[in-house]
Amino acid sequence: MGEVQRFTNCTTGGPVFVDVEDGKIVRLVPLEFDNTDSPSWVIDARGKKFTPPRKALVSPWTVGHRSIVYSPKRILTPLKRVDFDPKGARNIGNRGTSGYEPISWEEAWDMVAEEIIRVKREFGPCAIFTQPSSHQMWGNVGYRFSCYQRFLNAVGMSYIEANPDSWEGWLWGGAHMWGNTHRLGNLEGYDLLEDSLKNTDMIVFWSSDPDTTQGGVYAGYESLPWRRWLKGLGVKMIFIDPYFNHTAGQIGDKWLAPRPGTDVPLALAIAHTWLTEGTYDKEYVATKTVGFEEWTDYVLGKSDGQPKTPEWAEVESGVLARDIRALAREWASKKTMLAAGGLAGLGGAARQATGAEWPRAMIALATMQALGTPGSNLWSTSYGPPQDDTFFFPGYTEGGISGDLGNSAAGKDFAYRMFPRGGAFSLPHRSAEGSIGYRLRTPEIMMHQPNEWYGKGFTGSHIEAQFHKFQYPAPGYSMAQMYYRFGGSFFGTMTETNKHVKAYREGKVPFVVSQAIWMEGEAKFADVILPACTNFERWDIGEWALANGYVTQSSQMCNHRIIVLQHKAIEPLGQSKSDYEIFRGIAARLGLEGMYTMGRDELGWVKATFDATDLPTVTTWDDFVKKGYYVVPPRPADRKSTPGMRWFAEDRERDTPDWGPAPWEVVQNKGLQTQSGKIEFVSNSLKRAEATGLVDPERPVMGPQYIPSWEGHRTTDLKAKYPLQLIMPHPRFTFHTHNDAKDSWTNEIKDHRVLHSDGRYYWIMRVSSTDAAARGIADGDLIRAFNDRGSVILSVQVTERMAPGVAHSYESCAEYDPIGTPGESSDRGGCVNVLSSSRFITPMSSGMANNSCLIQIEKYDASLDKGVA
């Protein structure tokens, strides 16, 4: 046996030490600091001192990452579908069933390059459509904004834009009330950890489970100690969620379980109590909002005849009127943080029918209790320790090696540091004047079905951007003739999965290439598969949890800023290659190699990234490579705390380090991005849109208003047929589809999948004991969950954690395993999005409503299953 060498890496759930022996990874250990690393911050509050652990509190999939590096499902050679012949019969109707044969890299690269050239010559620019999965492997060089974007920009493709899947209603609704488009409708949260430790008495977690969602995203369990500190100080913790979630299980003092789609009535009833009892901040509302009187008339029922009383809300939501009143009174009497979703926004309630209104409701409640004053804010307990934001290191959205000024955040700082002598370029076709697609309409793109949608997706530049109408095909462009799929499966996460499956088999795209690490859900439907390696098999560099762009300074979800040199710990498995190398091979055949590489290999790009940051001011390249990480010291004591929105509450110029709202979005550097600069209960941006004919009946100018779900308890005919409301939260043990299945150890986590007697690990659905008993279903049974869109075979968990009438299953299965014809038969992989509707949350809000889904369940009898949906 050889000597154990220790390397470092960073994952989507945190940094690790990587022990390697004889060319194999032996173990991954969550990164732990030594005494040469920077001291940690200390917060003094209520007579106590609080300081974080000196190790990375990483996610479970990070600890188990070795099992996906060495997964039996790794693709180890380039593959071609056996009955696919680019010069003859393509047999696209057999995608997903016909199987693969290995081909050489030369063959694979040649085939892809020849198809790119053919499509460009026969159909003009951008007839190649492409999209990446959201999160795969951490690192600023290998990330989708980086080498992938440099490649697609050089080649010229139509990019399929992502919907803001974790924000949805915050962008489509919240932004019309308080702006903040630079955070897609979320709020800054600087220094709110200190503020809450000093001043907060109560936290209301509403559709919020930071212990499950890694503090919002990426951050493992870093903020868990903060919640324990607050709990230890006697801060009361209220949870509003149809599921007794994991954060509630740890620290909850009271749980209220509204039926899905009725959070807004609940919020309106709280406001009704405050209005009738006079227990809100009248001065704050008078000076910092517009339209409050009109909204008050609505809440009190003066304008529509329906007072939004707790009794009214009880009928809608199932939450007892007396509990609503008690909560409203306690909230008004205590300094309260409203933790809505993860970060300061997100949350499953924003991903549902008419879901633009819930974020407006959250903003309304926080506003009535003087949002931004000490101890009172909209803050989800997972952002805002006293870090030093002035030390420059780019987040992954800052473009990495792409230098894309048009479609990444590279233009803020990074491109000028990274490309001082040129080399940065953007793709003009990826714009309002060019050709793009929309992720939620991928099936239509592949089926050559013209479609239209509002907003490019992540429309964070300004509020009005989301009113821009796009169409497929774009004027003067071809429909899709090639689909270049990069990264993991979408089958588990995108609505109405069967449409996505059928689009491969029945669609009109003659060539699909998938650049993938594992043979899983969606990869199995491509014509050619290019096997990529993991980031343990190549060089990279990155800061834990740092996205920047629309998730500004997101390493504030962690205790420390940890910048990691991501060593190439082992050689790529089999014939797999790094994404960078795969793209280089194609670029070479297109005459683009020099433009693509600028003469650098991956390590060269990692070094160039290092040189473009502030790291050379504190360490040398050699020392950084040797040590493997750098802990940025906390904010110096002489630099003052700037709590989020305090400037707004105190009517000052903004003093927080957010990049937005940009100067051109505000007046005299004060106020919000809204037209009035205030929080708008009557939205000027929606009013202006309506004046130009853009009327959205499910997103009224005055709001928040209660608009019953188009698939919920009020859709009585459908409810009679499918009586259970299914919610699909972001998952606990995986990052979307990443790290699920693949024969990884994650399969064996008892609350993730359950092994059944046929040897399969089934995905879990959680239902209340009442609903299970009514159907003769027992804990651990296999069930069939179904509606008109399809059916999924699942392992049932019978629990007291569900409100009766509600079912729960995570949105994020990586496996797709139809028992018969793909797209038309039951899936036993666990893609519960087979059941969800592809309808947008409102007509003009191009978001997905996974959490508005009516289903029925029954005990599964395999002998009766004919393989039909």
Added chain:
Amino acid sequence: MAKKWNMVIDLALCNDCNCCFMADKDEFTGNDWAPFSVAQPWEGARWLEIERKERGQFPQIQVVHKPGICMHCDAAPCVDASAGAIYKREDGIVIIDPVKAKGNEALVDSCPYGAISWNADAGVAQKCTGCAHLVDQGWTQPRCSQACPTGAMQFVMAEDAEMAARVAADGLEVSKPELGTTPRVYYKNMYRWTKVFVAGSAYFADNGDCAEGCEVTISKDGAAVATAVTNNYGDFLVDKLEPGAEYTVAIQAAGYKPVERKAAPTAASLTLPAVALEKA
């Protein structure tokens, strides 16, 4: 006295994140750590098992998770049953010698905690080794507690007297003490697993509000065993009761008629239906 291996697991802190479970798999899957263990198979080994229990019924519930590993008992039944294939180290760790134990599947049943499993690939009984190979290399923690983000698993190297003092001070308990195996794995807040609660809620029938400030008395055989006061949601919860016992719950608020309910909590604890208080 030498310092010895102990593990303290706090049931109030574990949230079932499974970082420990993954760390165990990471350390032992595919890795031989002679002379203490041969590699775990890729799939199926559970040297660390997290059990889940829900307490009470919708809508007043709690969830508790109990990670279990080899208890590294000082009076280990497996050692007695092993004819020398299983031994106890001076630091307290119990080791199954993978060479001497080869082929002896009966060892699996020698552990009353179910901590030993059969590795069919290697033909040997296996269990948690306490990360003996790492402890011997100077690691300050085994993999499970190192990866624990909640602080629920705390590794303690201490002399027995020192540990006994900590057990007394923190009210630590062991799993299945009646077996007399003297485990070196201790649990804090063990009542969440072994005892039960009775919870409920009260409201005033006249105005429909939650009944805050009611005095709740739980009695057994006519004698009060616990009291509580309802909070602003009218909720109360009395813990550390005995499963299977029969209790009387008396709820009293000034100006209202007192109410009594029978409560016989099973091992799943008991959430009573909400109680309406009528004006006296």
